[in-house]
Amino acid sequence: MMNEDSQMGVRRFGRVNWLGTWTLTQREIRRFMNVWSQTVMAPLINAGLFLMIFTIAIGSQRGDVMGVPFMTFLAPGILTMTVIQNAFANTSSSLASAKVQGNIVDTLMPPLSAGELVAGYLCGAIARGGLVAAVIAIGAVMFLGVGLQNPTWVLVFVLLGSILMGGLGMIAGIFANKFDQLSAISNFLVTPLAFLSGTFYSIEALPPFMQALSHANPFFYIIDGVRFGMIGVSDSSPWVGLLVVGSACLVVIGICLRWMHTGYRLKA
Numbered sequence: 001m002m003n004e005d006s007q008m009g010v011r012r013f014g015r016v017n018w019l020g021t022w023t024l025t026q027r028e029i030r031r032f033m034n035v036w037s038q039t040v041m042a043p044l045i046n047a048g049l050f051l052m053i054f055t056i057a058i059g060s061q062r063g064d065v066m067g068v069p070f071m072t073f074l075a076p077g078i079l080t081m082t083v084i085q086n087a088f089a090n091t092s093s094s095l096a097s098a099k100v101q102g103n104i105v106d107t108l109m110p111p112l113s114a115g116e117l118v119a120g121y122l123c124g125a126i127a128r129g130g131l132v133a134a135v136i137a138i139g140a141v142m143f144l145g146v147g148l149q150n151p152t153w154v155l156v157f158v159l160l161g162s163i164l165m166g167g168l169g170m171i172a173g174i175f176a177n178k179f180d181q182l183s184a185i186s187n188f189l190v191t192p193l194a195f196l197s198g199t200f201y202s203i204e205a206l207p208p209f210m211q212a213l214s215h216a217n218p219f220f221y222i223i224d225g226v227r228f229g230m231i232g233v234s235d236s237s238p239w240v241g242l243l244v245v246g247s248a249c250l251v252v253i254g255i256c257l258r259w260m261h262t263g264y265r266l267k268a
Contacts, residue, residue: 021116021123024107028124032090039086040131047082047136051075051144054200066202066233075140076227077199079133083158084194084219087129087165088172088186091121095173096182104266114260118170118253125166126159133158137230146230153229153238160245161222165190167252174256174265193219198227203235218248 032039054074062070098104107117137154140146148154168190176182197219203211214220221241228234234241259265 020112021120024120025123029127043082047078050078075146076230079136080223080226081194081199083129083133084165087125087162088169090125090128091166091169092173114257117260118256122166126162129162149232150229157225164249167256170256197223221245
């Protein structure tokens with residue numbers, strides 16, 4: 001509990017509880033690393049299977065896409081889709097599990113503000129998303145010869161994508177009261193949006209109406225930004241993507257802060 005000084009805005013450990021935030025971050029990282037074969041290795045195998053299946057099924061039969069070989073075009077999309085799914089899964093499963101098991105109070109009771117709680121959870125999502133991104137990027141370089149044309153853009157969009165999806169995972173985890181609800185959100189919202197965001201194709205191949213819908217989807221800009229950073233081609237300007245994804249992150253983080261502050265669907 002907070003003492004009188006903390007109630008007046010000055011906590012005994014400073015304006016920011018760095019130790020508490022770091023401890024929550026460590027807990028989130030250790031949580032997925034303790035079952036790394038499920039949380040890290042399985043997504044990497046899935047990404048490898050996607051690339052292998054497309055290579056076998058299509059291979060050289062598919063022409064260039066946006067001036068680059070199809071497999072080169074595909075690799076950034078597979079990488080980003082894996083980051084999206086893992087960042088979302090990390091925060092959503094953590095919060096949903098804590099609620100279902102009844103130990104969410106262990107997270108809410110320590111002297112952590114709403115901002116510190118959100119930061120801790122998001123750092124865990126960033127760590128998981130960044131880990132799978134790094135491993136897939138290394139594999140793409142080694143086995144497909146895909147380089148990094150602009151590593152800065154890759155880093156920026158992987159970071160923003162992990163933040164956005166980690167925040168959406170928090171919203172889903174807070175909202176869901178059982179795993180069935182969480183699975184429904186993942187299966188009927190996150191997965192379709194990830195698959196229909198230019199992961200496997202250029203949106204130039206879509207009819208105008210579908211192109212307009214794609215441009216309204218923040219997932220598209222995450223994938224497009226990573227693709228620009230890795231192979232130097234994209235369907236839209238990375239600066240536009242930065243603006244759209246950054247704005248979406250601010251909205252999602254604002255909702256997370258509000259719900260954490262009020263204890264919405266967290267406190268009995």
